[in-house]
Amino acid sequence: MPSATTSAPTMKKDHEKIWDRCLEVIKDNVSEQSFRTWFAPVKALRLADHVLTIQVPSQFFYEWLEEHYIGLLKKIIRKELGTEGRLEYSIIMENNAHNSHPYTVKVPTSNVRETRNSAVPLPADLSQSPIKNPFIIPGLKKVMIESNLNKNYSFDNYIEGDCNRLARSAGYAVSSKPGGTSFNPLLLFGGVGLGKTHLANAIGIEIKKNHPDKSVLYVPAEKFTQQFIEAVKNNSVNDFSQFYQMVDVLIIDDVQFLAGKEKTQDVFFHIFNHLHQAGRQVVLTSDKAPVEMAGMEQRLLSRFKWGLSADLQTPSLETRIAILDKKMYAEGIDLPKEVVEYLAYSITTNIRELEGAMISLIAQSSLNKKAVTLDLAKQMIDKFVKNTAREVSIDYIQKVVCDYFDPPIELLKSKTRKREVVQARQIAMYFAKKMTKSSLANIGAHCGGKDHATVLHACRTVNNLQETDKQFRGYLDDLEKKLSIH
Ligand code: ADP
Numbered sequence: 001m002p003s004a005t006t007s008a009p010t011m012k013k014d015h016e017k018i019w020d021r022c023l024e025v026i027k028d029n030v031s032e033q034s035f036r037t038w039f040a041p042v043k044a045l046r047l048a049d050h051v052l053t054i055q056v057p058s059q060f061f062y063e064w065l066e067e068h069y070i071g072l073l074k075k076i077i078r079k080e081l082g083t084e085g086r087l088e089y090s091i092i093m094e095n096n097a098h099n100s101h102p103y104t105v106k107v108p109t110s111n112v113r114e115t116r117n118s119a120v121p122l123p124a125d126l127s128q129s130p131i132k133n134p135f136i137i138p139g140l141k142k143v144m145i146e147s148n149l150n151k152n153y154s155f156d157n158y159i160e161g162d163c164n165r166l167a168r169s170a171g172y173a174v175s176s177k178p179g180g181t182s183f184n185p186l187l188l189f190g191g192v193g194l195g196k197t198h199l200a201n202a203i204g205i206e207i208k209k210n211h212p213d214k215s216v217l218y219v220p221a222e223k224f225t226q227q228f229i230e231a232v233k234n235n236s237v238n239d240f241s242q243f244y245q246m247v248d249v250l251i252i253d254d255v256q257f258l259a260g261k262e263k264t265q266d267v268f269f270h271i272f273n274h275l276h277q278a279g280r281q282v283v284l285t286s287d288k289a290p291v292e293m294a295g296m297e298q299r300l301l302s303r304f305k306w307g308l309s310a311d312l313q314t315p316s317l318e319t320r321i322a323i324l325d326k327k328m329y330a331e332g333i334d335l336p337k338e339v340v341e342y343l344a345y346s347i348t349t350n351i352r353e354l355e356g357a358m359i360s361l362i363a364q365s366s367l368n369k370k371a372v373t374l375d376l377a378k379q380m381i382d383k384f385v386k387n388t389a390r391e392v393s394i395d396y397i398q399k400v401v402c403d404y405f406d407p408p409i410e411l412l413k414s415k416t417r418k419r420e421v422v423q424a425r426q427i428a429m430y431f432a433k434k435m436t437k438s439s440l441a442n443i444g445a446h447c448g449g450k451d452h453a454t455v456l457h458a459c460r461t462v463n464n465l466q467e468t469d470k471q472f473r474g475y476l477d478d479l480e481k482k483l484s485i486h
């Protein structure tokens with residue numbers, strides 16, 4: 001296997017070619033959206049003395065890359081340029097408002113520089129993770145296991161909501177008494193981007209905090225499978241099983257990945273039994289409920305049910321806003337409230353996409369040196385967020401109508417018959433009928449618990465007024481503009 005240190009001399013390579021190769025690897029390791037946002041705008045400037053200089057559009061880009069992609073960049077630079085390799089940023093800066101020519105400053109990154117005694121040896125090939133995960137410290141009986149937990153995914157920044165209450169509290173209970181609750185295994189399941197990986201890591205982190213002596217191991221099922229295949233090849237299946245049987249807490253992420261892989265399921269079955277009998281904790285995540293996991297052996301499925309299966313549901317509007325607020329705080333960014341609300345209203349079913357949209361928005365604004373406004377948010381949502389159901393929601397319509405006419409949204413949702421509220425409510429019903437696929441009954445339920453006949457009446461009233469009252473038609477036109485996302 002070619003290793004990083006033996007790669008060909010780097011001086012002859014052209015900086016653009018090198019950066020292109022880096023981009024190839026980056027593409028495989030980050031989401032399409034992140035790639036477009038953070039790497040597509042980056043240019044390679046030069047290569048000298050093992051230092052590759054890349055130009056980034058703003059200080060913000062530089063900071064973001066350093067904070068979020070430094071690990072990846074480090075590996076790639078090392079692979080391309082050898083152990084001497086370094087990366088330097090050149091930031092395009094706006095000198096002042098009158099000067100449209102950007103100038104660049106150099107930011108050397110000490111981070112990217114190789115450290116001789118780095119603790120964890122990096123795999124030469126990114127796609128292959130080392131199977132010899134544990135390293136045994138001579139003279140110590142206890143085997144040290146690198147837990148592979150993502151320290152950014154803690155309970156502290158996991159927002160609680162109705163959508164995750166059971167799963168979160170079960171996870172919390174497991175963290176204080178791993179193996180000692182009836183939640184063993186704890187199976188967390190739910191759709192993509194709803195926080196399974198985050199919660200699974202939070203449990204691991206919390207266990208390490210409460211029980212520093214316990215060994216915790218987080219492993220995606222995909223990696224587990226790769227390791228197993230590798231072990232079969234190397235005739236070391238026994239080592240493989242023994243290693244896994246040694247841990248106190250085993251967290252397997254995306255266990256649905258094992259579906260249809262009989263041999264891997266088989267070895268996992270034995271590991272599971274061993275751990276369970278020994279009173280060790282097993283935490284699993286899956287994007288499907290156990291009953292829907294086709295291709296999974298019955299005996300495994302029945303074991304999954306021994307403990308607790310807790311699902312993660314789509315978060316409510318309030319939870320989505322709270323998650324965005326928390327994320328902004330963590331990243332040290334600040335967006336206008338209306339923008340945050342707009343994002344939370346528009347993206348409802350996937351927290352990863354929601355966060356991704358927010359970050360893209362900031363990147364966009366930094367790239368074009370424009371302030372983040374509601375308009376920019378609307379444009380960006382169109383461009384960047386694909387495949388997201390973006391039918392305007394009744395909630396959003398109510399909010400826009402209330403902002404426009406002033407009655408508090410609680411009143412609009414209440415049964416009150418005050419005239420100014422009644423009219424706003426009718427207009428909200430009219431737009432809900434026009435712009436969503438909701439049934440009349442559902443619209444009524446959202447608007448003060450009215451029945452379908454009331455909604456129908458509201459739509460007729462609004463239509464009539466629109467034909468006869470010019471000012472009223474003006475209101476509707478305004479609102480329609482505000483409501484249409486395009
Ligand atoms: P899954 O594994 O279910 O696909 P992740 O755990 O990767 O989802 O979550 C996607 C993103 O959403 C992550 O950035 C995660 O931090 C964030 N996230 C999910 N749920 C929450 C929550 N309750 N509070 C804060 N952030 C969350």
Ligand code: MG
Nearest residue numbers: 196197198253
């Ligand atoms: Mg996940």
